[in-house]
Amino acid sequence: MAVVVKYVVERNGVERMTFTTKKEADAYDKMLDIAESLELMLEKVDVPLSEQQIESLALEIAKEKDQFMAVLKGARELPSKPKKAKSADTDKVADIKEKAAS
Numbered sequence: 001m002a003v004v005v006k007y008v009v010e011r012n013g014v015e016r017m018t019f020t021t022k023k024e025a026d027a028y029d030k031m032l033d034i035a036e037s038l039e040l041m042l043e044k045v046d047v048p049l050s051e052q053q054i055e056s057l058a059l060e061i062a063k064e065k066d067q068f069m070a071v072l073k074g075a076r077e078l079p080s081k082p083k084k085a086k087s088a089d090t091d092k093v094a095d096i097k098e099k100a101a102s
Contacts, residue, residue: 004020007020009028016032034061035061035062038062042054
């Protein structure tokens with residue numbers, strides 16, 4: 001029997017994602033914090049958006065925060081995203097929704 005350490009990111013009592021490293025779990029948790037703050041900002045804009053649109057937009061902005069920050073600072077060209085190996089991503093992250101469906 002093997003012992004496996006898993007780091008679970010939980011929000012409002014709901015498990016969001018599971019990671020194999022604390023660093024990745026902390027990064028995901030920080031991204032969710034940013035998305036939550038962005039949702040509060042987006043609720044105040046003078047553009048009619050549904051609650052789902054606000055949540056989705058905030059999450060996408062938080063995921064690509066470095067690109068958005070570059071644009072907000074006046075960059076003409078977006079910084080290139082580092083390429084990740086697909087196998088490394090799937091080895092380290094387990095989607096809770098997929099796990100529950102099994």
